[in-house]
Amino acid sequence: MSEIFGIPIQAFMGQLMLGLVNGSFYATLSLGLAVIFGMLNIINFAHGALYMAGAMLAWMGLNYFGIGYWWSLLLAPLGVGLIGIVIERSMLQWLYKLDHLYGLLLTFGLALILEGLFRDLYGVSGLPYSIPEEFAGAYNLGFMFLPKYRAWVILASLLVCFATWFVIEKTPLGAYLRAATENPKLTQAFGINVPLMVMLTYGFGVALAGFAGVLAAPAMQVSPLMGSNLIIVVFAVVVIGGMGSILGSIVTGLGLGMIEGLTKVFYPEASSTVVFIIMAIVLLVRPAGLFGREK
Amino acid sequence: MATAEEYLRVTGLHAFYGESHILHGMDFSVNRGECVTLLGRNGAGRTTTLKAILGLTGKRTGSIMLNGREVIGWPAHKIAHLGVGYCPEERGIYASLSAEENLMLPPQIASGGVSVDEIYAMFPNLQERRKSQGSRLSGGEQQMLAMARILRTGARLLLLDEISEGLAPVIVQKLGEVIRTLKESGFTIILVEQNFHFAAPLADRMYIVEHGRIVAEIGRDELEQKQALLHEYLGV
Numbered sequence: 001m002s003e004i005f006g007i008p009i010q011a012f013m014g015q016l017m018l019g020l021v022n023g024s025f026y027a028t029l030s031l032g033l034a035v036i037f038g039m040l041n042i043i044n045f046a047h048g049a050l051y052m053a054g055a056m057l058a059w060m061g062l063n064y065f066g067i068g069y070w071w072s073l074l075l076a077p078l079g080v081g082l083i084g085i086v087i088e089r090s091m092l093q094w095l096y097k098l099d100h101l102y103g104l105l106l107t108f109g110l111a112l113i114l115e116g117l118f119r120d121l122y123g124v125s126g127l128p129y130s131i132p133e134e135f136a137g138a139y140n141l142g143f144m145f146l147p148k149y150r151a152w153v154i155l156a157s158l159l160v161c162f163a164t165w166f167v168i169e170k171t172p173l174g175a176y177l178r179a180a181t182e183n184p185k186l187t188q189a190f191g192i193n194v195p196l197m198v199m200l201t202y203g204f205g206v207a208l209a210g211f212a213g214v215l216a217a218p219a220m221q222v223s224p225l226m227g228s229n230l231i232i233v234v235f236a237v238v239v240i241g242g243m244g245s246i247l248g249s250i251v252t253g254l255g256l257g258m259i260e261g262l263t264k265v266f267y268p269e270a271s272s273t274v275v276f277i278i279m280a281i282v283l284l285v286r287p288a289g290l291f292g293r294e295k
Numbered sequence: 296m297a298t299a300e301e302y303l304r305v306t307g308l309h310a311f312y313g314e315s316h317i318l319h320g321m322d323f324s325v326n327r328g329e330c331v332t333l334l335g336r337n338g339a340g341r342t343t344t345l346k347a348i349l350g351l352t353g354k355r356t357g358s359i360m361l362n363g364r365e366v367i368g369w370p371a372h373k374i375a376h377l378g379v380g381y382c383p384e385e386r387g388i389y390a391s392l393s394a395e396e397n398l399m400l401p402p403q404i405a406s407g408g409v410s411v412d413e414i415y416a417m418f419p420n421l422q423e424r425r426k427s428q429g430s431r432l433s434g435g436e437q438q439m440l441a442m443a444r445i446l447r448t449g450a451r452l453l454l455l456d457e458i459s460e461g462l463a464p465v466i467v468q469k470l471g472e473v474i475r476t477l478k479e480s481g482f483t484i485i486l487v488e489q490n491f492h493f494a495a496p497l498a499d500r501m502y503i504v505e506h507g508r509i510v511a512e513i514g515r516d517e518l519e520q521k522q523a524l525l526h527e528y529l530g531v
Contacts, residue, residue: 175396179389186387189349190401190448191375 023257024157048231054213080210126221242292380445405449
């Protein structure tokens with residue numbers, strides 16, 4: 001048993017694991033997008049840039065203030081969430097009643113500005129961020145080596161995604177959120193401060209992106225362009241999973257990451273397009289996405 | 296009537312949806328413990344009156360004194376906390392929430408609300424269906440749920456919009472009994488109704504709304520003598 005379908009098992013499992021790591025980022029990012037879209041009706045194109053900002057904040061924290069990985073994992077998402085709250089209060093809140101297009105254009109503009117800012121400051125060549133000591137090395141699973149940090153990325157993303165799903169679907173706070181998503185006016189008439197919830201939801205959604213950014217920092221190069229490289233795939237994930245579906249974005253994110261990884265094994269030429277091929281097929285067969293509800 | 300007894304006084308209320316001017320100077324009041332009906336044709340502005348009180352319309356001018364406070368400029372989520380419960384015409388049951396989550400959703404705004412046990416005693420169906428998704432309830436169950444969830448919160452002024460609409464007679468009768476019970480326990484109620492025969496036995500006073508203003512007020516004991524008026528405006 002050293003081969004699967006004629007592929008060495010180590011290569012197979014290695015790519016599957018890498019796919020799962022990528023899938024973890026897809027899941028965390030598309031979850032944030034789904035939460036934001038559900039509540040604010042905004043297609044947040046700034047998501048990739050805010051993911052990048054999370055990684056950059058972690059890098060800046062380490063190099064300017066000596067803030068280590070673990071504190072960054074807490075502080076950088078908070079910082080990104082705060083940036084999000086400022087964006088929501090100062091700009092987004094005026095767009096909710098307009099067509100999706102306006103929110104998309106505004107957040108796209110913001111993404112370009114944020115990226116431009118960091119490009120100007122740090123160039124595009126990428127900055128190193130070393131793996132925290134606790135996660136140096138790898139586990140020997142017998143059939144493959146699993147780098148400890150990759151295992152941590154998968155575990156941490158799954159935990160955060162599951163916690164988010166649990167809060168939204170199973171708690172009274174989540175019931176407020178679902179209610180405000182479905183019928184904001186009535187929910188407000190019951191005495192719930194919906195504008196505040198909208199603001200915090202956007203802050204939380206982009207904080208998820210910031211969290212993914214910090215997770216990514218040691219795994220990939222920290223670069224001002226890291227967000228725009230990823231965000232297009234993440235949007236495809238959101239479309240495939242169904243706009244606004246919480247569980248859909250998590251499952252689809254992980255699944256597509258793995259499919260992408262396996263494509264690298266079996267037909268590497270298609271590995272960067274396979275997600276979009278799936279998106280096209282899903283749009284033809286189920287326009288609302290795999291987990292979305294038709295309106 | 297002494298002003299101390301007034302729970303709600305609406306004076307010269309104008310309300311807009313975007314460019315359209317819906318209310319043209321509504322004037323009326325509701326006393327504590329009273330059940331008042333707003334009657335009128337579709338599009339007369341009755342639903343808009345309730346929404347304007349709650350802060351759910353566009354621009355509003357005039358005055359809304361609620362529990363002794365001027366609330367015309369208040370945001371919707373603060374108005375509820377003065378003790379107002381709202382049951383919208385479309386019932387507003389959240390499809391993405393279970394029946395129980397719908398029931399528990401509106402936050403407690405004052406003490407003295409009806410307990411969940413009492414609510415389930417009042418509406419046994421809701422207890423049976425509490426795990427069902429809101430979208431799976433029947434029309435009657437949705438209406439009962441929409442009523443029940445505002446009783447839990449401690450609200451003392453209930454704004455009920457067309458609660459008898461489209462329901463089987465036996466359920467309408469049940470709702471009538473519920474409203475009578477609520478009156479006895481001191482709730483103040485504004486009923487927006489199309490169904491005169493449902494509203495007439497429940498209401499202490501009736502206002503007739505036409506073109507966004509009050510055109511007539513009829514006391515409970517004036518029903519006989521103002522028959523002509525009712526006929527003219529409502530065709531009953």
